[in-house]
Amino acid sequence: MSSVAQKSGFGATLWDWLTTVDHKKIGILYLLGGLFFFVLGGIEAMIIRLQLITPNNDLVSAGLFNDLITMHGTTMIFLAAMPILFGFMNAIMPLQIGARDVAFPFINSLGFWMFAFGGLFLNISWLFGEVPDAGWTSYASLSLHSPGHGVDFYAIGLQIAGGGTLMAGINFLVTIINMRAPGMTYMRMPLFTWTTFVASAMILFAFPPLTVGLFFLTFDRMFSGNFFDHTMGGNTIIWEHIFWIFGHPEVYILILPAFGIFSEIFSVFSRKRLFGYTAMVFATVLIGFLGFMVWAHHMFTVGLGPTANAIFAVATMAIAVPTGVKIFNWLLTIWGGSIKVTTPMLYALGFIPSFVMGGVTGVMQGAAPLDYQLHDSYFIVAHFHYVIVGGVVLAIFAGLHYWWPKMFGTILNEFLGKITFVFFFIGFHLTFLIQHWLGFWGMPRRVWTFMDGQGWNLANFISTIGALLMAIGFTVMVINIIMTTVKNERVGNDPWGDGRTLEWAIPSPPPFYNFPATPLIRGLDTLWVEKMEGSKEMITPAEPITDIHMPHGSIIPMLMSLGLFIAGFGAMFHQETSWGLGVLIFGLAFTFVTMATRSVKDDLGYYVTKEQILQDQENFKRGRN
Amino acid sequence: MxxxxxxxxxxxxxxxxxxxxxxxxxxxxxxxxxxxxxxxxxxxxxxxxxxxxxxxxxxxxxxxxxxxxxxxxxxxxxxxxxxxEKGHGVPQMFMFTGAMLGFLIPLTFVTIVWW
The missing domain is CATH 1.10.287 (Helix Hairpins)
Structure with a gap:
């Protein structure tokens, strides 16, 4: 294996990507997979809005509308937002802490392939014509009575994808705890690494409840279980608890990395140290803890009683405090900075007011008595789109522009980037701001159409126009990506010119071993410290250049996930067909065989020689890598 | 090598x-x-x-x-x-966090949710 550029055939390239254990390549795979599902979820969203453009519309049937809203929510949360954030974490976090790779490259690959096959499994439901239709929350009484295999696809698909997420989370945790470069203390870690750390810890504690819940649902639907069937002594409400014990931390798992991305962007493009770094870290950790204490605020109207509602309402409002700390710290980072309004910075500036609006409506719903009014209305839809689109999606787009050079070695066109922002930002507010009032005017969520003469026509029309603007914005971004990739103009180490963290000290894209010699970290904003001292190499090495031990690629993670994918179909069809049970057993056995192969076969890795590293460095210096 | x-x-x-x-x-x-x-x-x-x-x-x-x-x-x-011994701070933190959640959530159920 050589890092010297050489033409390889399509087959070899494909094999390389299927077997890769390199965190940067897996990051790109996560990003591409996530963007693919983002497009799918976006198309579903567009159909939803087109259906609601006029009263009594019959573009889609009521049943198909239920499929669309369920798949839109599930796809966007589990298959688009999280994987794209994982893409950034994979590609950037090890660079920020000065590591050669994540702690478990093999498990990293396994995590990606489980996500890919889980997402595929979920979306194959469209081809079967039996699509999940019980909402992304799949409340048990409804999901148990959903006919066909729709909800089975949900339960098994999410089970496989969720397993991958759990592995990715554990992997990031171990990486950050064990693989920081010398001098990289916890309180010198960039905020994006910190938020990755806290989000991963939340994954560690939040995903097991989801796994348990989905297994219960799978048993109830496919193996004659009665966990949620109250006529058989089960409990329907317990699904809601289990789901939200997972589901509330989940929204923080999404938003914390977004906060991390914006923290990086604010400080780079204000050319200032992040204001209140310690407070930011503390707020991140506090949000992580509090995120587990508030799940019942999704269930105020279930009838838990005034004591539970009051306690959970207070706990919910407490979260506004650390979030407010963050908002003020960002404002104070910009304050007095030498601001450069690039595309990422534009997203970051747009994020603050958008997210604050989402947060304030969140506090409104956190007041239990008011929630009785707002529950299941379009106000809720407006709120969570304000936090997820105004927070997470803006962060994803910002991160995409910000780190594109580091991941791909080219820089996205700034002009088109700003066009994207304008269309997307205006479209976003046009779509969702008016939905707050729709909620106040009594429009319930999850209705496939509405009658004329209720005063909802204009607002729904405006909302759909906004959605179209968002679609235009996204299309411009796709065009931008294609144009940039075709032009292929290479950029240097630090294309933004003001990079502060370690990833900007190495070539874009970095060599597969990241750092020729492990760097020595001499302070917060490592690269900035070096720049201020005028050091030529931008990295103070902590060790001499020696041979580097690297792991081999492996196809086993993909095969392991494939086995689970096959087993999923077996589990789904085992009650009505004779072959189902056989396929289930075959799939699981296949996975166990691949696991055994992995255990028995020793992979000792290989060494990148010192001569090759020095040669690479020469090439980078002459700029013709 | x-x-x-x-x-x-x-x-x-x-x-x-x-x-x-x-x-x-x-x-x-x-x-x-x-x-x-x-x-x-x-x-x-x-x-x-x-x-x-x-x-x-x-x-x-x-x-x-x-x-x-x-x-x-x-x-x-x-x-x-x-x-x-030294160097076990992080595992301790995770174990105690897990234990705390494991106790707090059932405690919530038996005290304020299902009485």
């Missing part, structure tokens, strides 16, 4: 590590004895309760057993699984 380096311990280092190992062994044996003692006490209390010895009602025996169990878990973690 990068060559493997062999680093010899100096006599001072050798004696230090021996002393550390000795201390560790001594505390492990002491804790082991304590744990056996606690187990014996627990069994005796249950026997006393079963034979209706005065003062050993189940309202005394059960909480005490739980207390002893908690102490034993602590001893197990700190002395036999070496959590008292």
């Amino acid at each position: 990068s060559e493997v380096q062999m680093i010899k311990r100096s006599p001072a280092e050798q004696s230090l590590s021996q002393r550390r190992a000795k201390e560790s062994m001594r505390s492990q044996i002491a804790m082991f004895a304590l744990m056996i003692f606690l187990t014996l006490v627990s069994f005796s209390m249950v026997f006393a309760h079963l034979n209706d010895v005065a003062g050993f009602s189940k309202f005394f025996v059960i909480p005490t057993l739980f207390l002893f169990a908690a102490v034993q878990v602590g001893l197990q973690l700190y002395y036999f699984m070496h959590m008292n």
Whole structure:
């Protein structure tokens, strides 16, 4: 294996990507997979809005509308937002802490392939014509009575994808705890690494409840279980608890990395140290803890009683405090900075007011008595789109522009980037701001159409126009990506010119071993410290250049996930067909065989020689890598 | 291949590590004895309760057993699984966070959600 550029055939390239254990390549795979599902979820969203453009519309049937809203929510949360954030974490976090790779490259690959096959499994439901239709929350009484295999696809698909997420989370945790470069203390870690750390810890504690819940649902639907069937002594409400014990931390798992991305962007493009770094870290950790204490605020109207509602309402409002700390710290980072309004910075500036609006409506719903009014209305839809689109999606787009050079070695066109922002930002507010009032005017969520003469026509029309603007914005971004990739103009180490963290000290894209010699970290904003001292190499090495031990690629993670994918179909069809049970057993056995192969076969890795590293460095210096 | 380096311990280092190992062994044996003692006490209390010895009602025996169990878990973690040594801060934090969530959530259910 050589890092010297050489033409390889399509087959070899494909094999390389299927077997890769390199965190940067897996990051790109996560990003591409996530963007693919983002497009799918976006198309579903567009159909939803087109259906609601006029009263009594019959573009889609009521049943198909239920499929669309369920798949839109599930796809966007589990298959688009999280994987794209994982893409950034994979590609950037090890660079920020000065590591050669994540702690478990093999498990990293396994995590990606489980996500890919889980997402595929979920979306194959469209081809079967039996699509999940019980909402992304799949409340048990409804999901148990959903006919066909729709909800089975949900339960098994999410089970496989969720397993991958759990592995990715554990992997990031171990990486950050064990693989920081010398001098990289916890309180010198960039905020994006910190938020990755806290989000991963939340994954560690939040995903097991989801796994348990989905297994219960799978048993109830496919193996004659009665966990949620109250006529058989089960409990329907317990699904809601289990789901939200997972589901509330989940929204923080999404938003914390977004906060991390914006923290990086604010400080780079204000050319200032992040204001209140310690407070930011503390707020991140506090949000992580509090995120587990508030799940019942999704269930105020279930009838838990005034004591539970009051306690959970207070706990919910407490979260506004650390979030407010963050908002003020960002404002104070910009304050007095030498601001450069690039595309990422534009997203970051747009994020603050958008997210604050989402947060304030969140506090409104956190007041239990008011929630009785707002529950299941379009106000809720407006709120969570304000936090997820105004927070997470803006962060994803910002991160995409910000780190594109580091991941791909080219820089996205700034002009088109700003066009994207304008269309997307205006479209976003046009779509969702008016939905707050729709909620106040009594429009319930999850209705496939509405009658004329209720005063909802204009607002729904405006909302759909906004959605179209968002679609235009996204299309411009796709065009931008294609144009940039075709032009292929290479950029240097630090294309933004003001990079502060370690990833900007190495070539874009970095060599597969990241750092020729492990760097020595001499302070917060490592690269900035070096720049201020005028050091030529931008990295103070902590060790001499020696041979580097690297792991081999492996196809086993993909095969392991494939086995689970096959087993999923077996589990789904085992009650009505004779072959189902056989396929289930075959799939699981296949996975166990691949696991055994992995255990028995020793992979000792290989060494990148010192001569090759020095040669690479020469090439980078002459700029013709 | 990068060559493997062999680093010899100096006599001072050798004696230090021996002393550390000795201390560790001594505390492990002491804790082991304590744990056996606690187990014996627990069994005796249950026997006393079963034979209706005065003062050993189940309202005394059960909480005490739980207390002893908690102490034993602590001893197990700190002395036999070496959590008292340096470099275990992060695992401790994660274990305690997990335990806290594991207790708090059921506590929420039995106190304010399902009464």
